[in-house]
Amino acid sequence: MDHPPVTQTFRDELSNLFGDRASFSLVLREQHSHGEGYSFQGMPDAVVFAETADDVADLVKLCRRHGVPVVPFGAGSSLEGHVAAVRGGVSLNMMRMNRILDVSVEALDCRVEAGVTREQLNAHLRTQGLFFSVDPGADATIGGMAATRASGTNAVRYGTIRENVLGLTVVTPSGVIIRTGGRARKSSAGLDLTRLYVGSEGTLGVITEVQVRLQGLPEAVLVATCQFDTFENAVATVTTALQSGLRLARIELLDEVQMRGCIGYSKLEGFAAKPTLFMEFHGSPAGVREDGAAMQKLALEFNGRHFRHAERPEERTLLWKARHNCYHATKWLCPGKDNMGTDACVPLSEFAACITETKQDVRDSGLIAPLVGHVGDGNFHLGIMHDRNDPDETARAEALAVRVAERAIRYGGTCTGEHGIGLHKRRFMEAEHGAALDVMRAIKQALDPDNIMNPGKMLPDRID
The missing domain is CATH 3.30.70.2190 (Alpha-Beta Plaits)
Structure with a gap:
């Protein structure tokens, strides 16, 4: 679905609603046009800094009336183009929503706003003998980690973000604020909407609060x-x-x-x-x-x-x-070159064969592509170094990344263990999910019929 150009009427309403928290500055828009890693550019028409869930709801309602896309933006550390505003619209910066709302030492859980970062939360918890276990490396926001179904080095023992989110507050594409899940460690009541939104990459709604489980600091x-x-x-x-x-x-x-x-x-x-x-x-x-x-x-x-x-x-x-x-160490190896970071995950029984084949593939490509793996759960990463101004080198890098994803799927795994789909990996969704992809599209259509929530991401366009 194409989106109409942003009108002056929309700009005026946005400014009236948010004042100086709505910016049309070229510098700010450029900063919000991409994350880290391979540079997927997508310039938003405006940047809005939300401070409450009501702010998010008001923005979504306004954008829905005008058919303007909303692209959530956290720490900007994503690697697959999740935050690029490829169809324009508003980049919704969540970093001011950074309050730790509640911590329960007895229940081993806490509730935080989406802009709280992993390091901020753990610094707060340390004096209480607790820690939040999901550790993707970057100081990502908890909301962004939930949106991309993040993982990290601790997953082999403590699980990924999926296992550590108990509930969410979400603003739906119609601007309604809903709560999913709860503090109980299990429930048989209704559809599991929490798991629906975890990993949805901002395509179904905007996560504003996250209830997470905590761990006691080890002795x-x-x-x-x-x-x-x-x-x-x-x-x-x-x-x-x-x-x-x-x-x-x-x-x-x-x-x-x-x-x-x-x-x-x-x-x-x-x-x-x-x-x-x-x-x-x-x-x-x-x-x-x-x-x-x-x-x-x-x-x-x-x-x-x-x-x-x-x-x-x-x-x-x-x-x-x-x-x-x-x-950063990978970029140190090749000054001036770009890092096309990619990841994949396979069953542990196939890990040795898959990673050995991948190493040989890297050697055959003639590229420098260091490999690092969360080997406890079959997840590995390549940092494929290339000169983006060299068409041949870029093409070889792209081809290597494609083979890594296809190989993982062939071994019964997934094209991404923790980076997410974003823009770069949409092409593999059909091979990995088959007919289930139509169910995902149906959910997207039902919840976001105007396609304003981070459009152009995760789900490949249907080709009839």
Whole structure:
């Protein structure tokens, strides 16, 4: 559906409604035209800064009357073009909705506005002995994480955002404020609307509040690293560890190229540019030492070397900061080039075969594309470096990203484990979902008949 051009009448009504919180500045519009990663440009006609759910509802009602698209914008850290206003309209900035509304230590849950970031929430919780476990690396907003069904390094033990959202407040495309879910840990009452909106990428409504479950801070934390001469041995170690029931909170695999970037960018000392596991164990002091020793013994069976522990907080922080800075470390490897970040996820039984095939594909492409994986749940990422001004190099990068997605689907997995679909991966939705895609389109049509909610994203256009 095409959207009419934004009229002067709409601009006037927008300014009257929001005053200086509505901006038509070219600089602000450009800042809101893209996220991180591959540059999907989509210039909005205006930017609005919401401060309450009522603000969001008022904006949506106005936009619906005029047929103007609404594109939610959080921290802007998405990688697949979710926040690009490809059909114009209003970029709805949620960062001022950043209040932590309620925390229950007894119930292990809290309610936050959508603009609260992961680091902000954990800083608030730390003095209460709690933490929010979903850790995608970037300091993303909780609302954005719910909208894109985010995951991260802790998913192997604590689950993804999907398992950690109890309920939502959502503004529907008609401007009605609804509450989904609740604080009970389970319910059999009605359709699960919370799961419908988690991962909907702003195409069905605007998430304004999120009720999330929390975890108690572990009594002890042990971080360990181990290096391998071959990638295959590192993968085999992970597979065996998971099959053995080791209680890992995180287990990350960085290939030799990614390690070279991390050593240079994050100044990691004492490491070689070899496939490396980053691991974390949570529990009692005796328990984490026991698990760490068992993991060391297992790694030795696959020729793991330089197994080291990091128990002091500053050591742990240094290692995980290096892991979280993989995106920037990848760009450090190739100054002046762009990072076409992509991800995929396959069943654990297929992980070794899929990732080995992917590594060979990278070598055949002639491109630099470091690989890092949340190997505990079969999710891996490539940072495909390319010169966007070089048509051949860009085409090879695009082709490699396509093969990664298609290969994951062929292995019974998904084209994205946590980045989401956005713009870049819409082309794979038919192959992954088949006839179920028509059900998704029917839901979109029923809830958003005017197609004003983040149009052009996630669902590929129907070709009749």
